[in-house]
Amino acid sequence: MEDSIFAKIVAGEIPVHKVYEDEKTLALLDIYPKHEGHVLVIPKVHPAEFVWELDSDTYQAVMETVQKVALRLREVLPYPYIHSAVVGTDIPYAHVHVIPFAVTADLHNPQRTDIEPDHIAFAALAEKLAFHD
Numbered sequence: 498m499e500d501s502i503f504a505k506i507v508a509g510e511i512p513v514h515k516v517y518e519d520e521k522t523l524a525l526l527d528i529y530p531k532h533e534g535h536v537l538v539i540p541k542v543h544p545a546e547f548v549w550e551l552d553s554d555t556y557q558a559v560m561e562t563v564q565k566v567a568l569r570l571r572e573v574l575p576y577p578y579i580h581s582a583v584v585g586t587d588i589p590y591a592h593v594h595v596i597p598f599a600v601t602a603d604l605h606n607p608q609r610t611d612i613e614p615d616h617i618a619f620a621a622l623a624e625k626l627a628f629h630d
Contacts (some may be wrong), residue, residue: 503539503590506552512531514594514616515625521558524566525567526619527628533598534574534626538562548583548591563593563629572599573626580604 507523517524521542540555548559553569567579576597583593598604618620 498518498600500607501544501590503588504544507539507541507544512611513592514619516569516623517562517628519558519562521555522562524562524595528614529609529610530596531606531608532576532596532603533575534570534622536566536570536595536623536626538566538593538595543562545591546589549584551591555601559593563595566595569626569628570595575599576603602604616628 502511506513506525513523514528515523516526516536518541521540522538523541524536524538527537536561539560540551542555545551550557551559563581567581570579571577574597576599578598580596580598581593582596585591585592596604
């Protein structure tokens with residue numbers, strides 16, 4: 498698991514478009530989004546392969562961040578619904594997908610890994626979604 502992309506992100510080895518960060522969690526834009534505003538929430542401490550394997554404090558921190566991000570997405574973006582999913586099969590590191598949407602079909606968009614991510618657009622969206630104290 499030390500070689501996972503999320504472990505490298507937490508270690509600061511890979512740049513990301515952060516939306517939120519605290520001492521236990523990190524929320525970042527998925528660079529291959531299913532829909533605009535697709536965010537991934539990951540633990541920074543006690544990583545596990547699946548969310549269910551996290552210790553109680555870390556699990557609670559992840560879910561609190563999911564809630565904060567979901568409410569922020571609804572506040573900033575023009576989508577009335579938020580989908581959250583714990584899948585765990587794509588990357589072996591505990592994470593939660595948080596995806597704003599208007600109609601269920603939005604959730605069935607493919608993640609276009611064959612297209613180069615638009616990092617300028619992602620940076621602008623991350624800034625728009627970022628939490629400012």
